Amino acid sequence: MLNRSAILKDAWTVYRRLQSGRPFNRKTFGFYLACAWDRAKTAMLSPVDRRRQQIEREIEGLRYKSFRYDIGRREGALRAELRALAA
Numbered sequence: 001m002l003n004r005s006a007i008l009k010d011a012w013t014v015y016r017r018l019q020s021g022r023p024f025n026r027k028t029f030g031f032y033l034a035c036a037w038d039r040a041k042t043a044m045l046s047p048v049d050r051r052r053q054q055i056e057r058e059i060e061g062l063r064y065k066s067f068r069y070d071i072g073r074r075e076g077a078l079r080a081e082l083r084a085l086a087a
Contacts, residue, residue, distance in 0.1 A: 011036040
């Protein structure tokens with residue numbers, strides 16, 4: 001079970017550290033709250049599931065690389081690692 005109080009405190013801590021001296025912005029705080037939820041959910045995962053999630057995000061991010069980069073080789077290596085984790 002996720003500790004909602006700790007997640008909210010984490011979001012406020014990050015918000016205050018990065019936005020100190022600025023007026024409150026609900027949209028910015030919402031972003032930090034979403035990041036805190038993501039960190040909490042990731043912390044609950046096993047190391048294998050955490051690595052699987054990292055690989056999937058990296059594969060997703062390859063689409064946005066410039067065409068000067070050959071992403072095929074990197075994507076193949078990531079997919080092979082993903083298959084190895086699934087086995």
